[in-house]
Amino acid sequence: xxxxxxxxxxxxxxxxxxxxxxxxxxxxxxxxxxxxxxxxxxxxxxxxxxxxxxxxxxxxxxxxxxxxxxxxxxxxxxxxxxxxxxxxxxxxxxxxxxxxxxxxxxxxxxxxxxxxxxxxxxxxxxxxxxxxxxxxxxxxxxxxxxxxxxxxxxxxxxxxxxxxxxxxxxxxxxxxxxxxxxxxxxxxxxxxxxxxxxxxxxxxxxxxxxxxxxxxxxxxxxxxxxxxxxxxxxxxxxxxxxxxxxxxxxxxxxxxxxxxxxxxxxxxxxxxxxxxxxxxxxxxxxxxxxxxxxxxxxxxxxxxxxxxxxxxxxxxxxxxxxxxxxxxxxxxxxxxxxxxxxxxxxxxxxxxxxxxxxxxxxxxxxxxxxxxxxxxxxxxxxxxxxxxxxxxxxxxxxxxxxxxxxxxxxxxxxxxxxxxxxxxxxxxxxxxxxxxxxxxxxxxxxxxxxxxxxxxxxxxxxxxxxxxxxxxxxxxxxxxxxxxxxxxx
Amino acid sequence: xxxxxxxxxxxxxxxxxxxxxxxxxxxxxxxxxxxxxxxxxxxxxxxxxxxxxxxxxxxxxxxxxxxxxxxxxxxxxxxxxxxxxxxxxxxxxxxxxxxxxxxxxxxxxxxxxxxxxxxxxxxxxxxxxxxxxxxxxxxxxxxxxxxxxxxxxxxxxxxxxxxxxxxxxxxxxxxxxxxxxxxxxxxxxxxxxxxxxxxxxxxxxxxxxxxxxxxxxxxxxxxxxxxxxxxxxxxxxxxxxxxxxxxxxxxxxxxxxxxxxxxxx
Numbered sequence: 001x002x003x004x005x006x007x008x009x010x011x012x013x014x015x016x017x018x019x020x021x022x023x024x025x026x027x028x029x030x031x032x033x034x035x036x037x038x039x040x041x042x043x044x045x046x047x048x049x050x051x052x053x054x055x056x057x058x059x060x061x062x063x064x065x066x067x068x069x070x071x072x073x074x075x076x077x078x079x080x081x082x083x084x085x086x087x088x089x090x091x092x093x094x095x096x097x098x099x100x101x102x103x104x105x106x107x108x109x110x111x112x113x114x115x116x117x118x119x120x121x122x123x124x125x126x127x128x129x130x131x132x133x134x135x136x137x138x139x140x141x142x143x144x145x146x147x148x149x150x151x152x153x154x155x156x157x158x159x160x161x162x163x164x165x166x167x168x169x170x171x172x173x174x175x176x177x178x179x180x181x182x183x184x185x186x187x188x189x190x191x192x193x194x195x196x197x198x199x200x201x202x203x204x205x206x207x208x209x210x211x212x213x214x215x216x217x218x219x220x221x222x223x224x225x226x227x228x229x230x231x232x233x234x235x236x237x238x239x240x241x242x243x244x245x246x247x248x249x250x251x252x253x254x255x256x257x258x259x260x261x262x263x264x265x266x267x268x269x270x271x272x273x274x275x276x277x278x279x280x281x282x283x284x285x286x287x288x289x290x291x292x293x294x295x296x297x298x299x300x301x302x303x304x305x306x307x308x309x310x311x312x313x314x315x316x317x318x319x320x321x322x323x324x325x326x327x328x329x330x331x332x333x334x335x336x337x338x339x340x341x342x343x344x345x346x347x348x349x350x351x352x353x354x355x356x357x358x359x360x361x362x363x364x365x366x367x368x369x370x371x372x373x374x375x376x377x378x379x380x381x382x383x384x385x386x387x388x389x390x391x392x393x394x395x396x397x398x399x400x401x402x403x404x405x406x407x408x409x410x411x412x413x414x415x416x417x418x419x420x421x422x423x424x425x426x427x428x429x430x431x432x433x434x435x436x437x438x439x440x441x442x443x444x445x446x447x448x449x450x451x452x453x454x455x456x457x458x459x460x461x462x463x464x465x466x467x468x469x470x471x472x473x474x475x476x477x478x479x480x481x482x483x484x485x486x487x488x489x
Numbered sequence: 490x491x492x493x494x495x496x497x498x499x500x501x502x503x504x505x506x507x508x509x510x511x512x513x514x515x516x517x518x519x520x521x522x523x524x525x526x527x528x529x530x531x532x533x534x535x536x537x538x539x540x541x542x543x544x545x546x547x548x549x550x551x552x553x554x555x556x557x558x559x560x561x562x563x564x565x566x567x568x569x570x571x572x573x574x575x576x577x578x579x580x581x582x583x584x585x586x587x588x589x590x591x592x593x594x595x596x597x598x599x600x601x602x603x604x605x606x607x608x609x610x611x612x613x614x615x616x617x618x619x620x621x622x623x624x625x626x627x628x629x630x631x632x633x634x635x636x637x638x639x640x641x642x643x644x645x646x647x648x649x650x651x652x653x654x655x656x657x658x659x660x661x662x663x664x665x666x667x668x669x670x671x672x673x674x675x676x677x678x679x680x681x682x683x684x685x686x687x688x689x690x691x692x693x694x695x696x697x698x699x700x701x702x703x704x705x706x707x708x709x710x711x712x713x714x715x716x717x718x719x720x721x722x723x724x725x726x727x728x729x730x731x732x733x734x735x736x737x738x739x740x741x742x743x744x745x746x747x748x749x750x751x752x753x754x
Contacts, residue, residue: 157737252720255723256720259712259713259714259716259719260712267723443746443748449746449747450746450748450749451747451748452749453749454751455751458610458612458749460606460608460610462609463608463749464604464616464747468621469701469722470722473723478604478606480616
């Protein structure tokens with residue numbers, strides 16, 4: 001503690017602040033109005049319905065976007081069906097080259113996409129530039145190489161594509177989720193109708209220009225925008241598979257809807273990850289991991305480490321260090337390269353976060369938010385940590401999907417496992433300890449699809465990702481991520 | 490004078506014991522009075538399966554393989570008895586061989602289904618298969634023995650525990666199998682066998698919040714209803730084959746876990 005105090009007293013100029021370092025946004029040029037991308041062409045929705053997509057940083061209207069109706073979705077599925085014959089009979093090596101092209105074009109245009117991603121979704125440019133874009137390109141590059149090697153991935157099983165895949169993606173990593181969905185589906189020889197999230201359609205629409213540049217055959221990828229009605233229409237359409245990433249409630253509704261239809265389904269749903277810190281952990285690294293675990297992308301991460309379990313003996317210093325670290329987080333303009341925590345994605349999400357935080361206060365948890373000046377316009381929420389949290393509190397049970405951390409404690413490894421697994425979710429977990437055997441012991445017992453040990457929130461196209469229990473089924477990434485897009489003899 | 494044989498009372502198999510249905514009900518099948526399980530029996534069976542699951546999964550794969558192989562030995566010894574309760578000796582032989590085939594897979598799954606993943610960074614990253622947990626099996630009506638074996642063996646070898654709903658029309662082979670399991674080294678609760686009316690019991694299994702996966706191979710007319718109920722806790726729904734053996738019948742009951750750790754000094 002004395003060491004901490006000494007450092008806190010280090011001389012820092014009183015008026016010392018960051019100068020803004022805004023990323024230029026003129027690299028992005030937007031249309032006033034976007035149609036639906038069906039059969040390689042832009043088409044107007046049948047009934048002409050459209051909505052405005054805004055920037056969450058200041059509610060600036062960015063563009064008009066089409067609301068796809070049932071008939072529009074059916075037309076997109078028909079276009080995908082028509083393209084399937086040709087696409088699926090291409091030699092895998094030819095499909096691969098299209099995907100390699102897409103990967104390269106994304107790399108070339110990455111700045112443009114990164115700016116648009118931050119503008120439309122609110123995430124810090126630092127993250128869209130350094131995480132979303134490189135990973136999106138990497139996913140296409142990785143799966144490109146699989147397209148002509150499926151027989152090696154699934155020996156003696158005669159892998160063949162399913163047909164038309166309907167894919168519904170969320171708003172937290174709009175382009176990256178598009179890449180996660182499209183790359184394996186296309187590599188396997190399927191054609192796709194993809195619905196981006198209502199609040200973040202723009203990078204998916206810009207991606208259609210990448211498809212044009214890559215000269216992807218018309219109809220292989222179709223993009224239909226809109227709210228949940230468009231998603232529901234896609235689920236009900238004549239598709240062979242649905243892949244959904246989003247909330248557990250909607251995932252259950254889709255699973256019910258598809259009951260008895262024989263359509264294949266993969267679900268990547270919510271989470272309430274435990275991030276577990278043992279007393280022998282490298283604490284400074286662990287604190288970085290805690291911050292990355294919950295404040296990365298404003299906590300809009302299904303695998304966010306939203307439940308922090310600290311071994312009782314070190315709970316005080318960890319919370320102290322955490323609060324000090326939180327005070328250095330820069331909250332503000334997503335397009336500022338200094339920004340650590342950007343804007344909340346939408347008003348609706350902001351209200352949901354505020355409501356859950358209020359429930360935390362009301363139930364008796366102790367709240368801490370570092371002093372930070374939030375912009376007046378737009379959707380903002382300060383990084384928040386709750387201590388004195390009981391496992392029964394809503395903030396410890398429900399997915400908040402915001403920059404809100406609940407701190408709980410444990411005494412023994414058994415107790416940590418018991419508490420960590422005490423949730424219907426099972427997407428991810430974190431363990432921090434310097435003891436190797438304990439890492440493996442914990443990793444064996446945590447009921448979660450991804451376990452990060454002495455790190456958190458790492459992603460890679462070669463690394464299978466997906467949930468246990470109510471966090472969904474099926475894997476994305478790696479050889480395993482191909483399987484949901486293939487049929488076998 | 491001909492000797493009067495001692496007849497058997499056919500009961501359920503839950504948590505390693507042979508209780509009657511708590512409901513006191515029976516129904517007649519294959520000329521015998523067979524226990525007609527109730528919703529409460531379903532719940533007891535799931536509780537027993539849940540309690541037995543962690544230890545079964547924590548066994549070394551080699552050990553689990555040997556325990557399952559031992560069941561094959563017991564099946565072989567009872568060939569004559571089983572032959573009377575299914576289509577005949579050939580079915581028993583095939584069921585026995587299939588059981589042994591699956592037993593031998595226990596310590597090979599991780600090598601075939603797992604992976605070491607070359608991530609673009611200084612991390613060791615690997616993927617391993619793990620059991621999904623408690624599996625509910627709606628066994629096909631026929632083949633009475635081979636159908637049940639084909640469905641529960643792949644779930645067990647991966648470390649799951651099972652609550653199986655036996656063939657409604659030919660339940661006696663399942664009860665005989667329970668006696669095999671009870672006298673083998675399979676811990677109580679790892680396999681639980683219920684007899685009764687499928688349309689009555691399967692929905693309770695499908696909607697049970699502590700069942701992780703449901704095998705609907707034998708659920709013909711009930712599929713849509715059961716799949717709908719299964720969504721309540723995002724159950725894995727498995728539609729397998731009543732007579733097949735494959736690595737992928739096993740993997741249908743497995744999860745994949747990926748672990749990351751930094752590499753550094």
